[in-house]
Amino acid sequence: MRHDFLHPHSKFRHALQAMGRGHGDGSHHRGGGRRGSGGGDDMPRGRKFSSDDLQLLLLALLAEEPRHGYELIKALEVRSNGFYTPSPGMIYPALTYLEELGYATVEMDGSRKRYAISDSGRQYLETHRERVDMMFAKLKHFALKMDSVRRAFSGEESDEGQDGRSWIPELLQARHAIKRALYSRSDAAPGEQLRIAQILAKAVAEIENAQEQKDR
Structure with a gap:
């Protein structure tokens, strides 16, 4: 065995x-x-x-x-x-x-x-x-995931969300929600697909702009 x-x-x-x-x-x-x-x-x-x-x-x-x-x-x-x-x-x-x-x-x-x-x-x-x-x-x-796995198996306490090394639950939930929303509209007409693309493009722009301001 x-x-x-x-x-x-x-x-x-x-x-x-x-x-x-x-x-x-x-x-x-x-x-x-x-x-x-x-x-x-x-x-x-x-x-x-x-x-x-x-x-x-x-x-x-x-x-x-x-x-x-x-x-x-x-x-x-x-x-x-x-x-x-x-x-x-x-x-x-x-x-x-x-x-x-x-x-x-x-x-x-x-x-x-x-x-x-x-x-x-x-x-x-x-x-x-x-x-x-x-x-x-x-x-x-994936480097961060590797670090998280190593720390978990070494018995270290998780510091998820505190040092930026892992995604906090709220961000994971939002990520999965976006996936579900996209999957539920897999048969959307071209016009609806364009509307969704514009929404996502706006969200991406806001995320990237926030990061650029943080880096300055």
Whole structure:
């Protein structure tokens, strides 16, 4: 008889799997993955980003500073708090593809390659800036979830809502209410869909404006 369900490490592992912790990603080079996985509400289980998504993330990191391949892997691991750690078999083919497209340049640093973004790579990155920002926002969101899960399984008291590391119940309820409202109008006529879109666009603008004022 198995008793894994009694072991805290086993519980932690299953919690991570429920959040999509597995490394079942498909090929992350030459556009081989599904497109647009960065646009959903949550990252799908067993798959984090498409090949195009990964390439954009790498370009964004290279835009900050030149990096070796292993440094890019570490940067994504740190930003996601361990949630997303692509393997070298995913990173290096993607970097080779970016180099072939002319979006990245390479120079030898001893026996290792250091990658940097090119001018055309910056232009390509800027045309997809909104998509990149959304993916980094998701990494941050799941990084907070990882921290919450770790604290829960270590027996620490939850400080939900006090330090900004988790969503307070009121915000979660509002989020679910929006989902329910949208699902209930899945068969709405085009005119009604436009009205709903305008309402949501106004709400997004108010949220972003409030954040901009806070950052000033």
